[in-house]
Amino acid sequence: MTTTASSVWGECLSFIEDNIKPQAYKTWFEPIKPIKLSGEALTIQVPSKFFYEWLEEHYIKLLRVALVKQLGEDAKLIYDVRMENNYSSSKPHTVKIPSSNRNPLNPQGVTVPLDFNKRELRNPFIIPGIQKVKIESQLNPNYNFDSFIEGDSNRLARSAGMAVANKPGGTSFNPLLIYGGVGLGKTHLAHAIGVQIKDKYPDKTVLYISSEKFTQQFIDSVKGNTRNDFIHFYQMVDVLLIDDVQFLSGKTGTQDVFFHIFNHLHQNGKQVILTSDKAPVDMQDIEQRLLSRFKWGLSAELQVPDYETRVSILQNKLYRDGVEMPEEIIEYIAKHIKSNVRELEGVLISMIAQASFNRKEFTLSLTKQIVDKFVKNTKREVSIDYIQKIVSKYFELDVATLQSKTRKRHIVQARQLAMYFAKRMTKASLASIGSQIGKRDHATVLHACKTVDNLTETDKQFRKYVDDITQKLTF
Ligand code: ADP
Ligand code: MG
Numbered sequence: 001m002t003t004t005a006s007s008v009w010g011e012c013l014s015f016i017e018d019n020i021k022p023q024a025y026k027t028w029f030e031p032i033k034p035i036k037l038s039g040e041a042l043t044i045q046v047p048s049k050f051f052y053e054w055l056e057e058h059y060i061k062l063l064r065v066a067l068v069k070q071l072g073e074d075a076k077l078i079y080d081v082r083m084e085n086n087y088s089s090s091k092p093h094t095v096k097i098p099s100s101n102r103n104p105l106n107p108q109g110v111t112v113p114l115d116f117n118k119r120e121l122r123n124p125f126i127i128p129g130i131q132k133v134k135i136e137s138q139l140n141p142n143y144n145f146d147s148f149i150e151g152d153s154n155r156l157a158r159s160a161g162m163a164v165a166n167k168p169g170g171t172s173f174n175p176l177l178i179y180g181g182v183g184l185g186k187t188h189l190a191h192a193i194g195v196q197i198k199d200k201y202p203d204k205t206v207l208y209i210s211s212e213k214f215t216q217q218f219i220d221s222v223k224g225n226t227r228n229d230f231i232h233f234y235q236m237v238d239v240l241l242i243d244d245v246q247f248l249s250g251k252t253g254t255q256d257v258f259f260h261i262f263n264h265l266h267q268n269g270k271q272v273i274l275t276s277d278k279a280p281v282d283m284q285d286i287e288q289r290l291l292s293r294f295k296w297g298l299s300a301e302l303q304v305p306d307y308e309t310r311v312s313i314l315q316n317k318l319y320r321d322g323v324e325m326p327e328e329i330i331e332y333i334a335k336h337i338k339s340n341v342r343e344l345e346g347v348l349i350s351m352i353a354q355a356s357f358n359r360k361e362f363t364l365s366l367t368k369q370i371v372d373k374f375v376k377n378t379k380r381e382v383s384i385d386y387i388q389k390i391v392s393k394y395f396e397l398d399v400a401t402l403q404s405k406t407r408k409r410h411i412v413q414a415r416q417l418a419m420y421f422a423k424r425m426t427k428a429s430l431a432s433i434g435s436q437i438g439k440r441d442h443a444t445v446l447h448a449c450k451t452v453d454n455l456t457e458t459d460k461q462f463r464k465y466v467d468d469i470t471q472k473l474t475f
Pocket of ligand 2: 186
């Protein structure tokens with residue numbers, strides 16, 4: 001059999017299809033067209049710049065595995081970003097990719113190296129010599145203040161962020177803690193502060209890191225006996241941005257090391273910026289001494305944006321990407337997607353993808369279809385906290401009782417149900433479910449899931465519990 005672009009891509013697709021959700025596959029992979037194969041380089045055509053960015057952001061690892069399987073270690077992927085822009089003009093054109101982090105353009109499109117490690121910290125344990133060591137900031141230049149739309153929902157956090165960016169370490173906002181729900185711009189704002197500091201003070205060492213990665217590095221350092229190097233590395237930075245500190249919950253070792261790093265930075269007038277999905281008062285399983293440090297500076301909330309802000313965010317995004325969309329469609333999206341900016345953007349991206357490849361106009365009915373899908377998906381996304389609340393309420397318990405060590409049968413059952421629903425309705429691991437539901441281990445959660453499965457089949461009353469709670473959690 002001869003290998004062609006289509007045959008290689010076909011193989012890649014069947015691998016990819018097995019590894020992601022059908023909806024994601026449909027949206028992000030079906031529209032791609034294989035164009036050319038030369039040596040180890042496969043060229044694929046994608047309908048828009050967003051599309052390409054989205055693939056790079058979310059699926060690059062998967063793409064790599066798929067391609068390497070087909071073409072070997074030297075596999076290369078070339079994106080041809082050609083948008084057949086049938087709603088504003090009739091001739092096809094090539095969209096240029098911003099050059100910030102990309103290779104030179106060629107007239108047909110753009111070649112992007114498969115640079116999988118670009119967001120990784122290459123070596124977090126560089127020992128400083130006489131010269132100042134250069135640490136890569138890990139910042140995304142697109143997440144800046146210009147692209148962060150101001151509204152009532154974020155005014156305080158945004159201006160505090162600006163103040164900190166203009167005078168890192170020199171305001172009373174140290175640490176600055178930005179908190180708020182999923183997709184409301186915490187990560188964006190944290191990057192914006194970092195980007196602005198780098199802009200204003202190129203010599204300052206700025207470092208952005210997620211709490212998860214920080215934790216992983218710490219664990220590795222303990223294993224490798226390099227704990228001091230780890231601490232030393234973090235104590236060298238001028239501005240430390242730590243994203244999603246709620247993930248430090250229950251991780252006492254990591255909290256302890258962070259406490260020391262924090263104190264060192266703070267005493268030396270260095271700036272610390274934290275984000276979290278909860279206000280400090282609501283954080284669980286974070287040591288008191290660390291929480292009290294978090295409260296030293298300013299905690300600023302990112303709230304759900306109001307309608308006007310949602311419209312501005314959409315308009316701004318469209319403007320930046322050079323896409324025109326009728327006013328009534330923008331309004332429809334802003335009216336229906338209310339609680340999450342990431343979803344607002346998701347709807348736009350899907351619309352642009354659909355419209356450009358299926359040669360559809362941006363119609364209200366297309367919009368409705370896409371918005372519907374998003375709204376449905378959102379409904380299914382529940383948190384473990386929420387599940388515990390609903391289950392406790394259903395059995396007329398409080399959450400503390402649900403989590404307690406008691407062996408009383410009805411409480412054990414309630415707890416097992418909470419674990420079962422957490423497994424079914426969230427992406428959390430067994431271990432993480434256990435730690436959030438009364439600090440149990442993963443084996444307990446697994447046992448709970450099996451018990452619930454069995455009881456559902458054998459016990460009518462129990463089956464009703466499961467049905468009732470399912471109802472409550474999904475509607
Ligand atoms: P979080 O970290 O709170 O979950 P993100 O910072 O990842 O949320 O934001 C989700 C998406 O929404 C990002 O693409 C971000 O650029 C965008 N976004 C959030 N808030 C705003 C805003 N005020 N203006 C423009 N874009 C925003
Ligand atoms: Mg985030």
